[in-house]
Amino acid sequence: MTRRPHTRPPVLADVARVAGVSVPTVSRVLSGSAPVSADKRRQVLRAIQELGYRPNAAARALATGRRSIISVLTSDTTRYGYASTIRGIEEAARAVGLVVALTMLDGDDEESARVAVDLALDQPLAGMIVLEFDIQGSRALAALPDTLPVAAVSSAGQGRSVPRALFDDHAGARDATNYLLGLGHRTVHHVGIPPSGRPSGRLLGWREALEAAGAPVPEIVESDGTPRSGLQAGARLARRGDVTAVLCGNDEVAFGVIKALQDEGSRVPEDVSVVGFDDHPLAEIWTPSLTTMRQDFAELGRMAVDFLLGRLAGVPVEAPRSTPRLVVRKSTAPAAR
Amino acid sequence: MTRRPHTRPPVLADVARVAGVSVPTVSRVLSGSAPVSADKRRQVLRAIQELGYRPNAAARALATGRRSIISVLTSDTTRYGYASTIRGIEEAARAVGLVVALTMLDGDDEESARVAVDLALDQPLAGMIVLEFDIQGSRALAALPDTLPVAAVSSAGQGRSVPRALFDDHAGARDATNYLLGLGHRTVHHVGIPPSGRPSGRLLGWREALEAAGAPVPEIVESDGTPRSGLQAGARLARRGDVTAVLCGNDEVAFGVIKALQDEGSRVPEDVSVVGFDDHPLAEIWTPSLTTMRQDFAELGRMAVDFLLGRLAGVPVEAPRSTPRLVVRKSTAPAAR
DNA sequence: ACATCGCTTGATAAACGCTTTCATGGCTGA
DNA sequence: TCAGCCATGAAAGCGTTTATCAAGCGATGT
Numbered sequence: 001m002t003r004r005p006h007t008r009p010p011v012l013a014d015v016a017r018v019a020g021v022s023v024p025t026v027s028r029v030l031s032g033s034a035p036v037s038a039d040k041r042r043q044v045l046r047a048i049q050e051l052g053y054r055p056n057a058a059a060r061a062l063a064t065g066r067r068s069i070i071s072v073l074t075s076d077t078t079r080y081g082y083a084s085t086i087r088g089i090e091e092a093a094r095a096v097g098l099v100v101a102l103t104m105l106d107g108d109d110e111e112s113a114r115v116a117v118d119l120a121l122d123q124p125l126a127g128m129i130v131l132e133f134d135i136q137g138s139r140a141l142a143a144l145p146d147t148l149p150v151a152a153v154s155s156a157g158q159g160r161s162v163p164r165a166l167f168d169d170h171a172g173a174r175d176a177t178n179y180l181l182g183l184g185h186r187t188v189h190h191v192g193i194p195p196s197g198r199p200s201g202r203l204l205g206w207r208e209a210l211e212a213a214g215a216p217v218p219e220i221v222e223s224d225g226t227p228r229s230g231l232q233a234g235a236r237l238a239r240r241g242d243v244t245a246v247l248c249g250n251d252e253v254a255f256g257v258i259k260a261l262q263d264e265g266s267r268v269p270e271d272v273s274v275v276g277f278d279d280h281p282l283a284e285i286w287t288p289s290l291t292t293m294r295q296d297f298a299e300l301g302r303m304a305v306d307f308l309l310g311r312l313a314g315v316p317v318e319a320p321r322s323t324p325r326l327v328v329r330k331s332t333a334p335a336a337r
Numbered sequence: 338m339t340r341r342p343h344t345r346p347p348v349l350a351d352v353a354r355v356a357g358v359s360v361p362t363v364s365r366v367l368s369g370s371a372p373v374s375a376d377k378r379r380q381v382l383r384a385i386q387e388l389g390y391r392p393n394a395a396a397r398a399l400a401t402g403r404r405s406i407i408s409v410l411t412s413d414t415t416r417y418g419y420a421s422t423i424r425g426i427e428e429a430a431r432a433v434g435l436v437v438a439l440t441m442l443d444g445d446d447e448e449s450a451r452v453a454v455d456l457a458l459d460q461p462l463a464g465m466i467v468l469e470f471d472i473q474g475s476r477a478l479a480a481l482p483d484t485l486p487v488a489a490v491s492s493a494g495q496g497r498s499v500p501r502a503l504f505d506d507h508a509g510a511r512d513a514t515n516y517l518l519g520l521g522h523r524t525v526h527h528v529g530i531p532p533s534g535r536p537s538g539r540l541l542g543w544r545e546a547l548e549a550a551g552a553p554v555p556e557i558v559e560s561d562g563t564p565r566s567g568l569q570a571g572a573r574l575a576r577r578g579d580v581t582a583v584l585c586g587n588d589e590v591a592f593g594v595i596k597a598l599q600d601e602g603s604r605v606p607e608d609v610s611v612v613g614f615d616d617h618p619l620a621e622i623w624t625p626s627l628t629t630m631r632q633d634f635a636e637l638g639r640m641a642v643d644f645l646l647g648r649l650a651g652v653p654v655e656a657p658r659s660t661p662r663l664v665v666r667k668s669t670a671p672a673a674r
Numbered sequence: 675a676c677a678t679c680g681c682t683t684g685a686t687a688a689a690c691g692c693t694t695t696c697a698t699g700g701c702t703g704a
Numbered sequence: 705t706c707a708g709c710c711a712t713g714a715a716a717g718c719g720t721t722t723a724t725c726a727a728g729c730g731a732t733g734t
Contacts, residue, residue, distance in 0.1 A: 009484060011691055022713045027693060034694095037711065052482060058404075058461040059691035061395035062718050068459060069438070077427065078420040087414045090441050094453075099460055101406070101438045104427050116431075122405060123436055124395045145389060147346060227622050252619075259622045282589075285564050285596045287624055348719055359685050364721060371722095374683065396719035399690050 010051040019047035030055065067126035070098050070305065073116065075105045075136035079225070080280045081250065081297050082131060085153060088301025089129055096309065098126060105136040113139040121148070127308045129153060132164070138197045151308040153300055155201040163311060165304040165320045169277070172293040172324035173205030176247050176275050178213070179326055183273065184335035185245035187215040191233045191257055193225040193249030202277065206247055223253050230256020237272075238264035244335055245273045251280035251292055258286070258331065269333035279327055288330035295324045347388040356384035367392065404463035407435050407642065410453065412442045412473035416562070417617045418587065418634050419468060422490060425638025426466055433646065435463060442473040450476035458485070464645045466490060466638075469501070475534045488645040490637055492538040500648060502641040502657045506614070509630040509661035510542030513584050513612050515550070516663055520610065521672035522582035524552040528570045528594055530562040530586030539614065543584055560590050567593020574609075575601035581672055582610045588617035588629055595623070595668065606670035616664055625667035632661045 016023045021040050028034045029044045036044075047053070061067065070093050076082040090100045103120045105113060117140055120128065125148065130141050132154035141162055144150055152164040180188045190206045203220065210217045221236055223229035230253035237243045238261050248254035254276030258268050266272050268288055276283060279294035303320035310317035353360045358377055365371045366381045373381075384390070398404060407430050413419040427437045440457045442450060454477055457465065462485065467478050469491035478499055481487055489501040517525045527543050540557065547554045558573055560566035567590035574580045575598050585591035591613030595605050603609050605625055613620060616631035640657035647654035 013691080023691090024693080024714085025712065028712090031693080035711070040711085052484065054458060054482070054484075056399070056461065056691050057459050058395050058398035059718090060693080061461075062393070062399050062690090062720085063692040063694080065718075071436075077414075077424045078417070080415070083415040083420050086439070087441070090414065090439055091443075094441065094456060097456065097459075099408075099438050099440060099456060101436050102423070102427055103436065104424070104431065106428075119431060119434065119436060121391060122394050122434075124393065145391075147389065227619055231622060255619060256622055259624065262624070282564055282592060282619060285568060285593055287596065287599070350719080360720085361686085361722080362684065365684095368721080372682070377683085393719050396690090397721080399692085399718090400720040400722080402690075 009056075010053045011056065012053075014051055015044065015047045015053050018051060019043040061124050067124045068098050069101050069123050069125050070308070071101045071103060071120040071123065071125050071128045072131065073103050073105055073120060073128065073137070073140045074131040075108075075134050077102065077104060079252065081133065081278050081295065084297035085131060085301040085304075088298035088303075089305055090301075091298070092302040092305035096305075098305075101125075105140050108136050108139065110139055110143065113143045116140060117143045121145070127151070127312060129304050129308060130162075132196050134194050134196050149308060149312050151304050151311070153304045154196060163307065163319060165300060165307050166322070167295055167297075167300055168201070168321055168323045169293075169295075170201035170205040170208075172277065172295070173202040173247065174209045175205075175324075175326055176277070176293050177206045177209035179328075180245040180247065180273060180275060180332065181209065181213050181215060183245070183332065184337075185273065186335070187218055188245045188247050189218050189221065189237060189240075189243050191221045191223050191230065191237075191246060191248045191253055193223055193253060200249070202247075202249055223249065223256075225250055225253060227252045227256040227259075230254065231260045233257055234260025235264060237261065238266055243272055245275075245332075247275050247277075249277055251276035251278045251283050251290060254290055254292070254331075255280075255282070255286060258288075258290070269331050270336065273332035273335075275332060277324070283327075284329065286331075291329045291332040292327055293324035294327045296322060346393075347390045348393065349390075351388055352381065352384045352390050355388060356380040398461045404461045405435050406438050406460050406462050407645070408438045408440060408457040408460065408462050408465045409468065410440050410442055410457060410465065410474070410477045411468040412445075412471050414439065414441060416589065418470065418615050418632065421634035422468060422638040422641075425635035425640075426642055427638075428635070429639040429642035433642075435642075438462075442477050445473050445476065447476055447480065450480045453477060454480045458482070464488070464649060466641050466645060467499075469533050471531050471533050486645060486649050488641050488648070490641045491533060500644065500656060502637060502644050503659070504632060504634075504637055505538070505658055505660045506630075506632075507538035507542040507545075509614065509632070510539040510584065511546040512542075512661075512663055513614070513630050514543045514546035516665075517582040517584065517610060517612060517669065518546065518550050518552060520582070520669065521674075522610065523672070524555055525582045525584050526555050526558065526574060526577075526580050528558045528560050528567065528574075528583060528585045528590055530560055530590060537586070539584075539586055560586065560593075562587055562590060564589045564593040564596075567591065568597045570594055571597025572601060574598065575603055580609055582612075582669075584612050584614075586614055588613035588615045588620050588627060591627055591629070591668075592617075592619070592623060595625075595627070606668050607673065610669035610672075612669060614661070620664075621666065623668075628666045628669040629664055630661035631664045633659060 016026045127149040130152045132152040155169045221233045223233045234257035276292035279292045283290040464486040467489045469489045558570045560570045571594035613627045613629035616629045620627040
């Protein structure tokens with residue numbers, strides 16, 4: 001049982017009284033905004049120590065007008081890409097003394113986007129970062145008032161209304177597809193994940209590469225981005241019979257696809273090559289280890305913060321961009337002849 | 338290029354002026370704390386709409402003394418257990434109109450714990466939840482002032498100084514070990530993950546079950562909780578030669594252990610049974626699918642919030658407790674004779 | 675019918691805890 | 705002795721909420 005102190009917490013005036021100085025003097029010691037003589041400073045510090053004084057954040061925010069919260073809006077916090085981006089944002093924010101507030105967007109109608117946004121805006125925000133990896137993110141972006149500094153983290157080629165830190169999954173998907181074509185596969189199938197609005201960059205890059213190579217463009221197999229949906233997608237691919245190469249929208253889906261293919265008797269990579277997207281921590285110890293497009297999400301999150309802060313400071317910053325890199329492992333092989 | 342409005346945001350006084358009423362009247366419309374005539378109310382609402390007014394959270398917090406932020410301290414945001422717990426916390430907090438602030442504890446010395454705690458305390462906090470899954474969490478807990486309402490999420494059997502929402506991994510590990518012994522295994526090896534202080538509940542439950550059954554207690558193999566470290570642990574186990582059953586500290590480690598065992602020529606489950614902990618989303622599609630102790634982290638997070646809120650309201654709430662449940666899949670089998 | 679009372683509604687003012695501007699008084703240095 | 709500097713304190717905000725007060729107005733009692 002911890003003692004619940006019913007006495008109100010000490011305030012600046014208490015410190016001043018105990019130290020025998022005026023309120024502004026204490027404030028100056030705290031902020032260093034003006035010189036204070038050595039012994040007064042010492043007395044003040046001692047009083048602070050003694051009383052266990054902590055500045056009231058609300059009062060400080062009100063007086064200074066400085067905001068110290070970055071709000072992050074996201075539809076998910078557990079999946080790899082999301083969680084890593086959030087980690088990057090938090091690290092960068094913490095490095096400059098800002099705190100990250102997290103609000104989930106659950107429900108993909110506009111009403112719930114509005115509710116979530118309202119909740120987030122109830123805080124005194126320095127700025128906001130929206131993870132626009134999916135439709136929920138886009139909805140939230142649309143529901144934001146334009147008076148607030150916002151940065152989105154999203155796939156290149158989305159709308160241009162809001163400043164964005166971009167990951168170029170368009171180029172990434174093109175590279176991955178070309179890699180598979182280069183292995184001799186006649187074409188490449190695609191397991192899509194839910195896009196944030198228009199067709200995803202991954203889809204576009206994939207299609208572009210196929211068309212450029214004169215390869216047929218197969219029908220897309222949809223998934224919701226989870227391993228379980230990958231399982232279903234894999235089963236459908238296995239039934240087609242003519243599939244030799246698959247590009248998946250993310251690694252979690254790729255895991256499911258591989259599993260389903262194996263369950264249906266296809267060997268990976270001997271019969272079917274599979275490429276993922278993101279480089280999930282388990283990709284390298286999957287069986288077979290997964291060839292994937294590595295995406296540095298944490299870096300992306302950090303870039304988003306720097307970008308937002310730069311804009312806040314009035315410095316014109318170019319929208320940062322991160323391009324995924326191919327990591328070749330054991331889930332891909334030259335086409336069988 | 339979005340228009341950057343250099344005009345300061347509208348305040349209550351602006352609304353009052355536009356609506357032609359006094360400031361407190363606007364406030365009353367907003368909070369409903371006192372009746373306001375119908376047409377004044379209408380005018381006020383129209384003015385709010387027109388100006389795009391948003392109450393200043395800092396001012397409101399200062400005036401009311403109400404705090405709307407729950408701070409979450411955690412050493413990790415990406416791993417499954419952590420991320421899921423955070424999700425549960427966020428959901429429960431949002432349901433009651435609170436916002437979650439996330440601060441990472443990175444560095445396991447006391448100094449960095451103090452820095453992180455200070456940053457978090459710079460906000461006007463309703464309360465704090467510490468994820469005490471590891472030593473960083475314990476450090477942070479120790480660095481907290483005792484004037485703040487705190488709840489920890491931790492393993493049963495840890496210290497009692499702070500109110501905690503508990504997950505009973507002690508009982509879970511005992512159950513898992515008994516299950517393996519029941520399959521006829523002579524003993525069960527354990528791959529540990531970093532504890533939060535004293536020996537982890539998982540370790541204790543495991544040892545307790547072995548001793549109760551009169552089985553030998555093998556030396557523990559350590560890991561850091563990542564798949565990669567599981568790989569090393571698995572390799573070491575494979576070299577021992579006499580291992581037929583392994584209880585892993587979490588699923589990520591179990592994945593690595595299985596992979597390494599397979600690489601070394603052991604079959605799972607025919608030669609070695611492996612049990613994980615947590616029920617990671619990939620556990621069911623691993624090859625072989627992973628038998629594990631399912632832990633409902635999201636529920637645990639929700640319980641922690643309810644617990645904290647109950648204590649804040651002065652209602653004496655019993656510390657909630659969640660016990661993991663065995664999920665049998667294909668990574669375990671009766672001992673070979 | 676008139677003064678009185680109670681009730682609704684609006685306004686004035688104080689408070690929340692801090693920062694910041696400005697004025698003041700004591701020093702220093704020439 | 706006086707200009708100039710420094711440390712310090714008094715006071716005015718920051719944008720809300722809330723208590724207190726005053727005014728308006730219909731209803732009531734005689």
